Amino acid sequence: MRSSVVARSMYAASVTIYASSLGMQPAAAQTFEDLKQSRSPLVLKAQGSFYIGGNTVAMSQTEAGGYGVFAGGNVTVGQMYVQYMVPAVNRLRVPVVMVHGGTLSGKGYETQPDGRMGWAEYFVRKNFPVYVPDQVSRGRSGFNHVAFNKVREGSAPPSSQPLITRLSDEAAWSLFRFGPAFGVPYRDEKFPTHAVKEFGKQGIPDINAGLTPSDATPRGLSELAKKVRGAVIIGHSQSGLFPLQTALIAAKWTKGLVVMEPGSCDGFTDDQIKELAKVPILTVFGDHLDTPGSVVNWVGAYNSCKAFVKRINAARGEATMLYPPELGIRGNSHMLMNDKNSDQIADLIIKWIDKKVEKRH
Amino acid sequence: MRSSVVARSMYAASVTIYASSLGMQPAAAQTFEDLKQSRSPLVLKAQGSFYIGGNTVAMSQTEAGGYGVFAGGNVTVGQMYVQYMVPAVNRLRVPVVMVHGGTLSGKGYETQPDGRMGWAEYFVRKNFPVYVPDQVSRGRSGFNHVAFNKVREGSAPPSSQPLITRLSDEAAWSLFRFGPAFGVPYRDEKFPTHAVKEFGKQGIPDINAGLTPSDATPRGLSELAKKVRGAVIIGHSQSGLFPLQTALIAAKWTKGLVVMEPGSCDGFTDDQIKELAKVPILTVFGDHLDTPGSVVNWVGAYNSCKAFVKRINAARGEATMLYPPELGIRGNSHMLMNDKNSDQIADLIIKWIDKKVEKRH
Numbered sequence: 001m002r003s004s005v006v007a008r009s010m011y012a013a014s015v016t017i018y019a020s021s022l023g024m025q026p027a028a029a030q031t032f033e034d035l036k037q038s039r040s041p042l043v044l045k046a047q048g049s050f051y052i053g054g055n056t057v058a059m060s061q062t063e064a065g066g067y068g069v070f071a072g073g074n075v076t077v078g079q080m081y082v083q084y085m086v087p088a089v090n091r092l093r094v095p096v097v098m099v100h101g102g103t104l105s106g107k108g109y110e111t112q113p114d115g116r117m118g119w120a121e122y123f124v125r126k127n128f129p130v131y132v133p134d135q136v137s138r139g140r141s142g143f144n145h146v147a148f149n150k151v152r153e154g155s156a157p158p159s160s161q162p163l164i165t166r167l168s169d170e171a172a173w174s175l176f177r178f179g180p181a182f183g184v185p186y187r188d189e190k191f192p193t194h195a196v197k198e199f200g201k202q203g204i205p206d207i208n209a210g211l212t213p214s215d216a217t218p219r220g221l222s223e224l225a226k227k228v229r230g231a232v233i234i235g236h237s238q239s240g241l242f243p244l245q246t247a248l249i250a251a252k253w254t255k256g257l258v259v260m261e262p263g264s265c266d267g268f269t270d271d272q273i274k275e276l277a278k279v280p281i282l283t284v285f286g287d288h289l290d291t292p293g294s295v296v297n298w299v300g301a302y303n304s305c306k307a308f309v310k311r312i313n314a315a316r317g318e319a320t321m322l323y324p325p326e327l328g329i330r331g332n333s334h335m336l337m338n339d340k341n342s343d344q345i346a347d348l349i350i351k352w353i354d355k356k357v358e359k360r361h
Numbered sequence: 362m363r364s365s366v367v368a369r370s371m372y373a374a375s376v377t378i379y380a381s382s383l384g385m386q387p388a389a390a391q392t393f394e395d396l397k398q399s400r401s402p403l404v405l406k407a408q409g410s411f412y413i414g415g416n417t418v419a420m421s422q423t424e425a426g427g428y429g430v431f432a433g434g435n436v437t438v439g440q441m442y443v444q445y446m447v448p449a450v451n452r453l454r455v456p457v458v459m460v461h462g463g464t465l466s467g468k469g470y471e472t473q474p475d476g477r478m479g480w481a482e483y484f485v486r487k488n489f490p491v492y493v494p495d496q497v498s499r500g501r502s503g504f505n506h507v508a509f510n511k512v513r514e515g516s517a518p519p520s521s522q523p524l525i526t527r528l529s530d531e532a533a534w535s536l537f538r539f540g541p542a543f544g545v546p547y548r549d550e551k552f553p554t555h556a557v558k559e560f561g562k563q564g565i566p567d568i569n570a571g572l573t574p575s576d577a578t579p580r581g582l583s584e585l586a587k588k589v590r591g592a593v594i595i596g597h598s599q600s601g602l603f604p605l606q607t608a609l610i611a612a613k614w615t616k617g618l619v620v621m622e623p624g625s626c627d628g629f630t631d632d633q634i635k636e637l638a639k640v641p642i643l644t645v646f647g648d649h650l651d652t653p654g655s656v657v658n659w660v661g662a663y664n665s666c667k668a669f670v671k672r673i674n675a676a677r678g679e680a681t682m683l684y685p686p687e688l689g690i691r692g693n694s695h696m697l698m699n700d701k702n703s704d705q706i707a708d709l710i711i712k713w714i715d716k717k718v719e720k721r722h
Contacts, residue, residue: 035411041449042405046398047482048472051562056530065526065567073529079562081468088402105501107442111409121408140466140500142565145525148509152522161513164506165426168434169417201412201440204503206426 035115042121045088049140052133052220052227054079062153063146078212080220081106081140085120086129094255094357095129095228097221098337101237103167103206105139106132108236112338113202114195119337122346131224131231135208135239136216143207162210169200174293176334177286186288188331190339199338208238218245225253232256232357234349237334241265247279248272256357258349260284261334263296265308270315277317280356282349283309284322286332286339298334318356322348396476403482406449410501413494413581413588415440423514424507439573441581442467442501446481447490455616455718456490456589458582459698462598464528464567466500467493469597473699474563475556480698483707492585492592496569496600497577504568523571530561535654537695538647547649549692551700560699569599579606586614593617593714598695602626608640609633617718619710621645622695624657626669631676638678641717643710644670645683647693647700659695679717683709 054076061072083106086092098119100108109120109132120130137143150156167175170182178193179185185193213219221242225231230253233243240262247254257279259265265283268276283305289298305321312319324332327348329341336345354360415437422433444467447453459480461469470481470493481491498504511517528536531543539554540546546554574580582603586592591614594604601623608615618640620626626644629637644666650659666682673680685693688709690702697706715721 035407035409037407042408044403044405046396047403048396048479049468050396050472050476051559054562056558056561059527059529064529064532065524066529066532071529071532073531074561075527075529076558076561076564083471107410107501110444111411115411118409134501139503140468140495140565142500145527145566148522148525151512152519152524154519158513158515158519161509163426163513164509166420166436166506168420168425168427168432168436170434171425171427171432197417197437198412200417200435200437201415203437204501205506 035111036117038117042125043088044085044124046086047084049081049083051141052080052082052224053136053216057144057146059146062155063149065145065149077142077144078136078216079141080133080136080217080224082131082133082224083120084129084131085124087124087127089127091127093126093128094353095131095231096123096353097131097133097224097228097231097233098123099133099217099221099233099235099239099242100135100138101239102208103165103203105134105202105204107139107202109337112192112195112342113199114192116342119342119346122343123350126350129228131228133217133220133224136220137207137211139204144210144212147210162207165206165209166203169196171295172200174291175295177288177291177294177298178333180292186331188287189333190287190331190341191333191335192338192340199335215245218242218249221246222250222253225250229253230255232258232353234258234260235262236260236337237262244268244276244281247276251275251278254279256353257281258284258352259305260336261286261298261301262305263301265301265305268308268311273311273315273317277312277315279317280352281309281312281317281319282322282352282356283319284336284345284349286334286336287325287330288333320352320356322352324348396472397478399478403486404449405446405485407447408445410442410444412440412502413443413584414497414577418505418507420507423516424510426506426510438503438505439497439577440502441494441497441578441585443492443494443585444481445490445492446485448485448488450488452488454487454489455714456492456592457484457714458492458494458585458592458594459484460494460578460582460594460596460600460603461496461499462600463569464526464564466563466565467495468500468563470698473553473556473703474560475553477703480703480707483704484711487711490589492589494578494581494585497581498568498572500565505571505573508571523568526567526570527564530557532656533561535652536656538649538652538655538659539694541653547692549648550694551648551692551702552694552696553699553701560696576606579603579610582607583611583614586611590614591616593619593718595619595621595710596623597621597698598623605629605637605642608637612636612639615640617714618642619645619713620666621697622647622659622662623666624662626662626666629669629672634672634676634678638673638676640678641713642670642673642678642680643683643713643717644680645697645706645710647695647697648686648691649694681713681717683713685709
């Protein structure tokens with residue numbers, strides 16, 4: 001057999017297990033050899049990708065950024081890239097759409113920073129068809145770059161150009177609640193902080209500030225939900241409220257809404273609450289909400305979502321708060337899908353889907 | 362069974378086949394329902410993604426684009442996103458790395474514009490482990506955005522900002538040789554021109570003009586080739602010469618170089634030719650090289666690569682030109698991996714790998 005990454009990962013995985021059993025710290029950031037291999041093969045009925053939406057705009061040669069004699073012309077912008085995997089099982093469960101947060105991409109649901117299987121594959125192995133988009137204006141969805149080229153050629157002022165954002169390692173540490181001070185993890189911290197450099201590589205430029213319309217991704221998600229004839233939508237952080245926004249566009253096609261750690265659940269009108277009450281909703285928050293230095297007030301965010309859950313239930317909806325510390329599960333970070341117990345968190349969400357979306361009792 | 366995209370794709374696929382058998386044109390651009398499903402499941406030993414390389418740079422708050430009280434700090438740039446699939450077979454073949462061209466991303470090797478299986482899955486089904494990167498500065502690899510934010514805040518002149526490029530539908534038509542005039546396909550055109558709008562959605566901003574170092578992707582590819590202990594590198598168009606550049610960095614780990622439709626094969630020194638002669642090389646060009654309106658002189662590109670093949674062979678290397686018209690295969694476009702006979706082109710490349718790389722006679 002040819003030497004392959006897989007053979008070597010198996011070897012590396014056993015080394016890691018050995019090291020852990022001695023209470024040793026893994027050797028800093030993830031190396032390629034850390035990629036963990038599953039014990040059983042992944043059997044897919046289908047996998048691939050497609051684009052949702054997008055519209056054609058006419059660009060001048062300079063706007064398009066044409067070099068040489070490339071002419072401008074019609075260019076597609078606003079499209080949303082979606083990857084998918086459908087397991088080869090007779091009884092498929094409800095499709096699940098997983099949306100990433102700020103400065104990140106759909107990569108966040110693939111292989112984890114420490115090499116473990118991401119939620120996309122985990123859910124597929126639990127018989128869910130899984131759809132992972134890149135938010136419109138991020139990653140493989142691309143972005144409308146015209147404002148930048150206009151500034152470059154001098155036909156628009158520099159201030160007209162959208163701000164592009166990245167989160168520094170230091171800012172991420174407190175915002176994502178990896179520990180009480182930069183480089184210091186909580187004693188019970190569930191984020192694999194030894195792989196935090198690898199996590200930093202998942203960061204890419206966030207150009208949402210220039211997005212037109214600003215709700216392009218929820219619109220794309222509503223189209224996606226319709227196309228798959230109903231889906232559970234999972235949002236996180238920057239996209240935490242996207243499931244709710246998607247339901248407000250297409251309640252009929254949203255079968256369940258998983259709202260993970262948005263900055264707030266405030267601001268919905270009574271009419272919107274009435275509409276949202278038609279769909280089962282799960283809000284999810286990790287631990288250490290009072291981490292010092294975080295620019296988001298996570299205690300406030302949690303309380304606002306608790307109040308939101310009450311409003312939905314008062315409107316005869318079915319909303320639940322999943323707060324792992326209440327179940328004795330401590331130390332989860334903001335990055336619940338990357339925490340060392342990410343499978344456990346996934347299982348809690350799947351249990352909720354069982355009960356509230358698929359009504360398996 | 363739950364209704365799912367797959368069930369509906371099967372339905373749509375049979376409709377398409379029916380329409381074709383009547384000589385009818387498919388109904389314009391790809392719809393989601395056009396996604397074709399394979400007859401047999403895809404069985405993977407492993408799949409996922411990881412990043413290669415990347416380095417940490419210190420950014421000020423404004424450079425990082427921090428809003429509110431987000432501080433600047435260390436941010437990773439220059440990393441290369443790589444997706445992979447490893448088939449679950451006992452006898453894996455040589456790993457294959459597929460690199461996309463300008464204004465495109467790794468998506469180009471996934472599901473095709475008309476819904477057919479892309480080369481990534483096709484090669485996996487032929488027992489190759491497949492690695493698909495996004496070029497450094499594109500898609501999920503992200504890019505270094507600091508120059509843009511500096512211009513926005515007024516600390517650098519607009520002209521210091523890299524030009525961002527997209528190819529218009531009109532420019533792509535002639536450059537990619539879909540036909541003699543915009544909207545008019547060649548009679549024997551192999552590109553599925555009915556799906557050209559869907560192909561346009563694969564276009565995303567190309568910021569290679571701001572890439573430092575400019576050969577960041579070949580460097581990443583050489584690291585990738587080493588990590589998988591040797592790989593065949595396939596490059597196309599903008600990345601057409603990347604396999605050669607990768608070999609010049611790490612000849613030991615490049616098992617085969619597939620050079621598809623670069624703009625030119627000129628410019629290598631005799632020493633470089635000597636180094637490249639250590640690795641089997643296949644150059645590939647499609648048909649209709651004299652398409653009017655193309656800003657690239659494809660006839661010139663083809664001739665320069667013919668001359669390059671001669672130079673390699675004169676240096677006792679093993680270079681071959683694959684020019685399908687010589688085999689009676691007519692009408693291939695620049696986008697060989699998306700042409701209607703993309704499987705046939707893949708098979709010709711696999712046959713070459715058999716013979717020259719894996720020495721199966």
